[in-house]
Amino acid sequence: MNFENITYEHDSGITTITIDRPKKLNALNQDTIQELHQAFKTAEDDVDTKVIFITGSGEKAFVAGADISEFADYSVAQGQQLAAKGQAKLFDFVAHLSTPVIAVINGFALGGGLELAMAAHFRIASDNAKMGLPEVSLGVIPGYGGTQRLPQLVGKGRAMELIMTAGMIDAAQALEYGLVNHVTSQEELMELAEKIAGKIMKNSSVAIASAIASINAGFEEGENGFETEITEFGKCFGTADFKEGTSAFLEKRKPNFPGQ
Template sequence: MDYKNLIVEIDDNILYVTINRPSKLNALNKDTIAELHEAFADAKEDEETKVIILTGSGEKAFVAGADISEFSDFSPEEGKQLAADGQAKLFDYVANFPKPVIAAINGFALGGGLELAMSAHFRIASDNAKMGLPEVSLGVIPGYGGTQRLPQLVGKGRAMEMIMTAGMIDANQALRYNLVNHVTAQDELIEFAESMAAKILKNSSVAISAAIRAINANYEAGVNGFETEIEEFGRCFGTEDFEEGTSAFLNKRKANFPGK
C-alpha cells in the first residue's frame, strides 16, 4: 500500500514503520492515525513480519503531538468520539498487538506522540529525546490512554506531576522513571533497536504473542492475569514451537522455530 504520511519497509523479518510528516514534527492527524492502523493491520497478517520498529522521520521528533487544528472546535461529544476512535484504531491496537512493537524515540515525543510510544511494548530513546503530556496547558487531558499508561510505567505520583505541570523530561530522566528501557546516541538509535529485535527473533513468536497477552491481562479491569497466564502457558504445550524448543534444548542444538 502507498502511504502519504508513513514510510513502511521490511528487512529480515523487521518491519520499520516511520511516521513521515517532518514539516509538522510528525504530528498525528486523522489520516496518519488511519494509515498507522492500516500498516499494523497488514503487519498482523504478514507472516514475514516478526518485529516492528516504530519511529519518526528526521532528527527532531518521534511525534510532537496531535494536530490540534483538527479538533480545536469540537463539541464534548465529538471530543469523546475522537478519543474512543483513536484508542480503538491505534493506541489500544498497538498495545495489544500480537507481535513485538519497539518504539524508537528520536527527539520530541509529546502528547499523542508519547501516548503512541507508551502503547508500544517497550521504548528506546535517543539522548536528545524530550517527553511529556502537555495537554492540560491546552485545557484538555490526555485522551489516547496517557492517564492510564503513564502511571503504569512511572507510578502515580510522577504521572500526576508530569500531567499537572505539562512539563517535559529528558531521556535520562525518562530512563530513571522507567518510561524508557534504554537510552542511546541518536545515530545509534535504530541500530540499537535492531539489536533488540535480533534477540527477540531468536525466540518463539508463538510464545511471545502468548506472553504479550498474559502481561497485558494484568492491566485489564476485571481480568485475573494469573488465570490468563495459566491458560496461555497450557496452550503453548500444543504448539509446534514448544515441540521444537524442547527438542532443541534436550538435544543441545539451536532451535529453529516454525512460528506455529
C-alpha cells in the first residue's frame, strides 16, 4: 500500500497509521485526509486488525492543525463543503468504526489535529503534548467536529473557554480534564499503547463493536442509546463469540474468541 503523506503498518493485531509530513508538523491537507480515509477503511476491513493506532511522525507533533494555505481564499459555500466532506470522509468515519481507534498523541495536537484525536475512541498522550483549538484566532471556528466533541469530553464550560481563548493546555491538564486517558513519557508512549491494545485484544471484537455502537448512540441526536444497547445486547447472543465466552467461563478456561 503506497501513500505519500502517511505510513501504514500492521503487526500482531495492531494497525498503526502515522501521519508523516514532518516539515508541516503533520498538518492535515485534503490529500492527507483522503489517504487517512483509505487507510482507516483498509484497517477496518482487515479481519486481522483488532486495534488501530493513529499517531504522528517525529517527536514534535501529532497533528499541528489543518493546512491553512489550502482554504485561505475559500468562499462561504466552499467552507461549508470543506467541513461537510471532511467530517464525512474522516472524522465521523473514524468515530463510527467498529474497530477500536486509539489516538497516540506524541506532541502538538491543534485544530484539526485535536479534532482527529477526539474522533478516536480514546486518547493517550506523551508528557510533552499540547492540545488546543485555536481556530477563532484565525477568524473561523473548528469545523471538523471540535465544537461538538470537546464539550462531550471535557464539559461545556471548559470547552467554551478553550475555544474562545484559542488557548493550549498541556498533557497534565488534558488528563485532569478527561480529554486524555493516560499520560506517559515520549519514550514509553507506544509501549503503553501496545499494553492497552493487548488488553483489548483479549476480549471479543464482536462485543467491542457492539459496545462502540451503543456508546456512540448516546451522543447522537435522535438516537436512544438505551434502545441501541438493548438491540446490540440481544445481537451478541447470536454470535460465536458469546458462545465461546460463556462456555469458557463455565469451563473455567480462557476464551479463544473467533471474532464472529
